[in-house]
Amino acid sequence: MSDLETARQCADAMLAADRASAALGIAIAIPAPGRAEATMTVRDDMVNGFGVLHGGLTFSLADTAFAFACNAYDQLSFAASAHIDFLRPARSGDVLTASAVEDYRGRRSGYYTVEVRNQDDALVALFRGRSTNSGDSIISP
Amino acid sequence: MSDLETARQCADAMLAADRASAALGIAIAIPAPGRAEATMTVRDDMVNGFGVLHGGLTFSLADTAFAFACNAYDQLSFAASAHIDFLRPARSGDVLTASAVEDYRGRRSGYYTVEVRNQDDALVALFRGRSTNSGDSIISP
Amino acid sequence: MSDLETARQCADAMLAADRASAALGIAIAIPAPGRAEATMTVRDDMVNGFGVLHGGLTFSLADTAFAFACNAYDQLSFAASAHIDFLRPARSGDVLTASAVEDYRGRRSGYYTVEVRNQDDALVALFRGRSTNSGDSIISP
Amino acid sequence: MSDLETARQCADAMLAADRASAALGIAIAIPAPGRAEATMTVRDDMVNGFGVLHGGLTFSLADTAFAFACNAYDQLSFAASAHIDFLRPARSGDVLTASAVEDYRGRRSGYYTVEVRNQDDALVALFRGRSTNSGDSIISP
Numbered sequence: 001m002s003d004l005e006t007a008r009q010c011a012d013a014m015l016a017a018d019r020a021s022a023a024l025g026i027a028i029a030i031p032a033p034g035r036a037e038a039t040m041t042v043r044d045d046m047v048n049g050f051g052v053l054h055g056g057l058t059f060s061l062a063d064t065a066f067a068f069a070c071n072a073y074d075q076l077s078f079a080a081s082a083h084i085d086f087l088r089p090a091r092s093g094d095v096l097t098a099s100a101v102e103d104y105r106g107r108r109s110g111y112y113t114v115e116v117r118n119q120d121d122a123l124v125a126l127f128r129g130r131s132t133n134s135g136d137s138i139i140s141p
Numbered sequence: 142m143s144d145l146e147t148a149r150q151c152a153d154a155m156l157a158a159d160r161a162s163a164a165l166g167i168a169i170a171i172p173a174p175g176r177a178e179a180t181m182t183v184r185d186d187m188v189n190g191f192g193v194l195h196g197g198l199t200f201s202l203a204d205t206a207f208a209f210a211c212n213a214y215d216q217l218s219f220a221a222s223a224h225i226d227f228l229r230p231a232r233s234g235d236v237l238t239a240s241a242v243e244d245y246r247g248r249r250s251g252y253y254t255v256e257v258r259n260q261d262d263a264l265v266a267l268f269r270g271r272s273t274n275s276g277d278s279i280i281s282p
Numbered sequence: 283m284s285d286l287e288t289a290r291q292c293a294d295a296m297l298a299a300d301r302a303s304a305a306l307g308i309a310i311a312i313p314a315p316g317r318a319e320a321t322m323t324v325r326d327d328m329v330n331g332f333g334v335l336h337g338g339l340t341f342s343l344a345d346t347a348f349a350f351a352c353n354a355y356d357q358l359s360f361a362a363s364a365h366i367d368f369l370r371p372a373r374s375g376d377v378l379t380a381s382a383v384e385d386y387r388g389r390r391s392g393y394y395t396v397e398v399r400n401q402d403d404a405l406v407a408l409f410r411g412r413s414t415n416s417g418d419s420i421i422s423p
Numbered sequence: 424m425s426d427l428e429t430a431r432q433c434a435d436a437m438l439a440a441d442r443a444s445a446a447l448g449i450a451i452a453i454p455a456p457g458r459a460e461a462t463m464t465v466r467d468d469m470v471n472g473f474g475v476l477h478g479g480l481t482f483s484l485a486d487t488a489f490a491f492a493c494n495a496y497d498q499l500s501f502a503a504s505a506h507i508d509f510l511r512p513a514r515s516g517d518v519l520t521a522s523a524v525e526d527y528r529g530r531r532s533g534y535y536t537v538e539v540r541n542q543d544d545a546l547v548a549l550f551r552g553r554s555t556n557s558g559d560s561i562i563s564p
Binding site: 295296297298299300301302303304305306326327328329330331332333335336337338339341342343344345346349358360361362363364365366367368371 | 436437438439440441442443444445446447467468469470471472473474476477478479480482483484485486487490499501502503504505506507508509512
């Protein structure tokens with residue numbers, strides 16, 4: 001199995017059970033191992049008391065891309081920490097894409113950057129996540 | 142109007158329009174200006190592909206407490222950035238409480254720490270947020 | 283040996299070899315296990331091109347307090363990551379005190395908050411550090 | 424004056440007064456506006472109680488590269504916050520290079536990533552900084 005096939009099979013296994021991402025309407029693409037793109041359309045029920053996308057849901061989209069990027073190697077990894085900078089509000093109807101890339105991957109920890117952009121390619125949020133490798137596999141028996 | 146009344150009226154105004162927090166089933170209490178408690182029960186549709194609460198929703202709960210803590214002064218404030226450390230997984234049925242306290246509040250920025258604990262008082266996540274003051278009011282005409 | 287004696291012996295062992303903190307003129311006090319205070323007077327050769335204390339040296343003071351706080355248990359711990367918010371500039375002649383407290387200590391990681399204040403007790407920087415336990419001892423043979 | 428000339432004149436003006444970076448033996452190169460490289464050789468007096476480069480001085484090197492990257496536009500900018508992940512220790516005699524790139528630059532804030540690598544090109548630390556624009560100029564009268 002190629003590295004990309006492994007990454008995609010890990011993603012499929014994760015997606016099959018991921019009710020939270022499904023409830024948010026998030027779609028996933030895996031362009032390469034260590035990368036992931038997550039797309040979400042902002043719905044009316046995602047908006048906070050100031051009429052903009054709840055920051056927690058911006059984070060959820062970025063965190064989802066991060067999770068799929070760091071789980072590409074059939075080594076089950078968890079988010080250990082993350083930092084997010086909110087640069088621009090998003091509103092109902094906006095289509096957001098979170099693109100995760102791998103900055104560094106060590107034996108135990110991985111470091112990822114995720115950019116969240118809207119349909120005009122403007123940067124909505126900048127996210128950095130650190131993953132830890134649990135030692136378990138995702139798709140191997 | 143006392144400071145606590147102001148804080149609670151700001152919270153009421155925000156809650157009335159906050160569809161995202163409502164969709165997550167988050168309840169809010171304002172014990173004092175600059176503090177907030179947000180409570181959420183983990184539902185089946187909040188769980189990710191590894192059977193634990195999606196990190197984005199843990200963040201959403203903490204971020205909600207942060208938003209209500211920093212908007213206590215009738216000065217509309219937005220989350221500018223946040224950092225979260227995930228310490229312990231949460232599972233369906235867990236009842237989580239996020240408690241936000243103010244570390245420092247300057248003229249333009251505020252700094253808040255939020256602890257997310259489960260029903261056994263174990264620490265699930267440690268969150269730090271920075272807010273920026275927009276200069277607008279929340280409840281004043 | 284009491285917990286406080288252990289903490290202080292760990293600090294003494296670290297200090298004896300810590301040329302970097304000595305070169306910065308940093309003094310250390312250990313009020314309790316998991317806490318540390320580091321004090322430094324800003325010198326002319328610590329100032330950057332804008333006439334204020336180099337942010338790296340503000341960080342160094344906070345990081346030193348953090349290191350002494352997390353190494354109180356005779357378990358050699360390293361700084362794994364840190365975040366700093368710079369709130370106020372410091373200038374030559376200012377006397378800064380960094381006070382580290384433990385937010386949470388797990389088996390492998392510890393989380394600490396450090397406040398850096400000047401001689402007027404004004405907050406100069408807010409620092410958060412995560413330590414990892416190496417499994418080695420500091421003072422035990 | 425070209426953008427690169429402006430960036431280099433800003434760097435020269437900053438360097439002329441930067442006693443802290445000089446005391447650390449840091450050399451600066453400006454390959455392009457919004458980028459900077461800072462180089463430092465680890466000295467014996469930079470080592471902490473565990474025989475490795477004091478984390479505060481690793482941070483200082485990265486922070487210096489960040490400061491020169493964000494001050495390329497003749498708009499005096501300060502470090503507002505920074506996050507660092509320590510990936511690998513450095514030891515006396517190591518030659519470290521911190522390379523800063525601009526992730527995003529808005530009207531008021533800029534976001535930069537700095538990688539610190541040793542003489543073997545191994546990643547020692549990953550740094551992210553946010554700058555704020557003061558509105559003042561650096562080299563204009």
